[in-house]
Amino acid sequence: MMLKGKNRRRFEQSVMIQIRKVLSSFPDVRYIPEFGRVYVELGGAAYEQASASLQRVFGLASFSPAYHAPLELASIQETALRLMQALPKQPATFKVTVRRVNKSFPHDSQQMNYLVGGYVLQAIPGLQVDVRKPEVELRVEIREDKVLLYVEVIEGAGGFPSGTSGKALLMLSGGIDSPVAGWLAMRKGLTMEAIHFHSYPYTSERAKDKVIQLANQLAGYTDSLKLHMVSFTEVQTSIHRVYQDNLLVTLIRRAMYRIAERIAEREGLGAIVTGESLGQVASQTLPSLNAIGRVVTLPLLQPLMMMDKQEIIGLAESIGTFSISILPYEDCCSLFLPPSPSTNPNLTLVEKLEASMGFLNELIDKAVLETETIEIVHGQLKQETNAHLF
Numbered sequence: 001m002m003l004k005g006k007n008r009r010r011f012e013q014s015v016m017i018q019i020r021k022v023l024s025s026f027p028d029v030r031y032i033p034e035f036g037r038v039y040v041e042l043g044g045a046a047y048e049q050a051s052a053s054l055q056r057v058f059g060l061a062s063f064s065p066a067y068h069a070p071l072e073l074a075s076i077q078e079t080a081l082r083l084m085q086a087l088p089k090q091p092a093t094f095k096v097t098v099r100r101v102n103k104s105f106p107h108d109s110q111q112m113n114y115l116v117g118g119y120v121l122q123a124i125p126g127l128q129v130d131v132r133k134p135e136v137e138l139r140v141e142i143r144e145d146k147v148l149l150y151v152e153v154i155e156g157a158g159g160f161p162s163g164t165s166g167k168a169l170l171m172l173s174g175g176i177d178s179p180v181a182g183w184l185a186m187r188k189g190l191t192m193e194a195i196h197f198h199s200y201p202y203t204s205e206r207a208k209d210k211v212i213q214l215a216n217q218l219a220g221y222t223d224s225l226k227l228h229m230v231s232f233t234e235v236q237t238s239i240h241r242v243y244q245d246n247l248l249v250t251l252i253r254r255a256m257y258r259i260a261e262r263i264a265e266r267e268g269l270g271a272i273v274t275g276e277s278l279g280q281v282a283s284q285t286l287p288s289l290n291a292i293g294r295v296v297t298l299p300l301l302q303p304l305m306m307m308d309k310q311e312i313i314g315l316a317e318s319i320g321t322f323s324i325s326i327l328p329y330e331d332c333c334s335l336f337l338p339p340s341p342s343t344n345p346n347l348t349l350v351e352k353l354e355a356s357m358g359f360l361n362e363l364i365d366k367a368v369l370e371t372e373t374i375e376i377v378h379g380q381l382k383q384e385t386n387a388h389l390f
Contacts, residue, residue: 007164012036014161015059021223022053039148051154056221058187059161064139066150071105076112076147077119080138083149084120084127091135093128094120098140105142116140160189162222168271168301169264170194171256172214172227174207174331177275177304179214179321180312184303185273186221193267194218194225195260195371197232199335207329212374217320220378228263229372232256235363236335243353246342249283250350254295255364261296262368271299277312278305282341291345 016033019040023029028043029050042050047065054063069079084094096117098109107115120138121127141148170182172194186192196211212227219225235255243251260272276284283292293300304312316322354360 008036011059011161011164014164015057018057018059018162018223019054022056023050026050055154055157057162058157058159058189058221059164060156061158062153062156064150064153066141066148069147069149071102071142071145071147073107073115076140076149077116079147079149080116080140081120081123083151084124084136084138087136087151090124091127093130093134094136094138095129095131095134096120096138096140098142100142102142102144112140112142157187157221159187162186163189163191165189166271167191167193167267167269168273169228169260169267169269170273171260171275172196172211173275174210174214174325174327174329175275176316176322176325177277177280177312179218179275179325180315180319181273181275181303182218183221183315183319183321185301186218188303190271190273190301192218192222192225192273193228193264193269195228195230195263196331197230197256197259198331199233199236200231202233202236202335203331204329206327207331210324210327210329211331212376213324214321215374215376216378217324219376221319224375224377226267227374227376228267229374230259230263230367231370231372232259232367235259235360235367238359238363239357240336242357244336244338246338246340247345247350247353248336248338249341250288250291250345251353252336253283253292254350254354255360257292257296258364259367261298262364263371264298266368269298271301272296273301273303275304276302277307277309280309282343285343287344288342291347291350294347 012033016031016038019038020031023040026042026045029045030041030043032039054060067079067083069075096113098112098116100109100112117129121129136151138149138151165188168185168190170178170185170192172178172182173196182192182194194215198208208229215225215227236252239251239255240248257272264272276289279285282288313322316325
């Protein structure tokens with residue numbers, strides 16, 4: 001597990017809770033937690049399904065499928081040989097690493113390295129030992145009641161355990177970037193809620209369903225995810241009615257940020273997470289980011305800021321959001337775009353324009369009040385009654 005300092009016990013407990021949840025569909029699973037690791041006995045459950053579930057656990061650095069043998073040298077040697085012979089491709093080099101937890105076992109770790117390694121070497125022609133860079137490392141763990149043997153180490157999701165770094169609100173569009181930003185934030189231990197702005201009838205119900213699918217995919221990496229759906233039509237069209245020039249994108253984004261901050265504060269969330277990547281579009285130049293971000297006081301977390309598009313796409317593909325994000329249903333960010341959006345907005349001018357819009361504060365209040373909340377559990381959707389009256 002991925003652990004740090006004095007938080008070790010809290011992190012271990014959080015990872016264990018998450019492991020139990022993702023494996024809850026396997027009723028006969030048995031858990032044996034130890035310092036920095038946990039042993040999971042599947043009790044007949046399908047390993048492939050369990051493996052896929054474990055890869056959704058943040059804070060889990062790696063896991064390994066293991067064979068077990070009784071506390072007898074001959075059985076350990078035979079199991080080690082079967083494990084090596086069962087590899088899909090026979091390696092040219094290997095080494096044996098023994099960890100002897102059971103100090104009453106008659107052979108120490110160094111002796112077992114020799115006894116197990118020598119047995120395998122004699123039985124597999126052409127195999128050689130390389131203690132520095134072996135193709136395969138055969139690990140043997142001698143425990144109190146049995147011996148575990150394994151060669152495969154599968155990379156886990158890593159990061160920090162779910163919920164150990166606080167709570168934040170993800171501004172979730174229907175694009176490629178924001179779901180990846182949310183995943184990276186969750187990987188750092190943040191409990192995530194999401195907010196999405198839709199402008200029906202300018203955006204379709206399919207665009208809304210697409211965002212729900214994205215939220216559902218992200219929910220697979222945590223317990224559940226609340227999705228706050230904001231009807232942004234009146235705010236967006238009212239701003240566009242009185243102003244259509246090059247600062248329109250800045251004004252629209254600032255209105256979104258103001259609503260997002262209000263929702264975050266109402267829900268007790270400590271930050272806003274966005275999918276901005278520096279220089280990618282007009283609203284993501286440094287002056288634009290400054291002019292837009294200054295409208296809120298909550299911390300803005302932007303995990304993609306220094307990543308290029310191909311890196312972001314690669315992550316989106318690996319977490320399963322890319323194929324959803326590229327569905328051809330536009331969100332409200334693509335509406336009413338001016339021919340040449342400003343890349344260097346003047347903050348003073350932006351604030352003067354907002355001050356001249358006497359309707360804006362009232363419409364933002366209304367949008368917050370009428371926000372629809374959906375609680376998403378991976379594979380399930382549950383409507384939540386929403387009566388936030390101030």
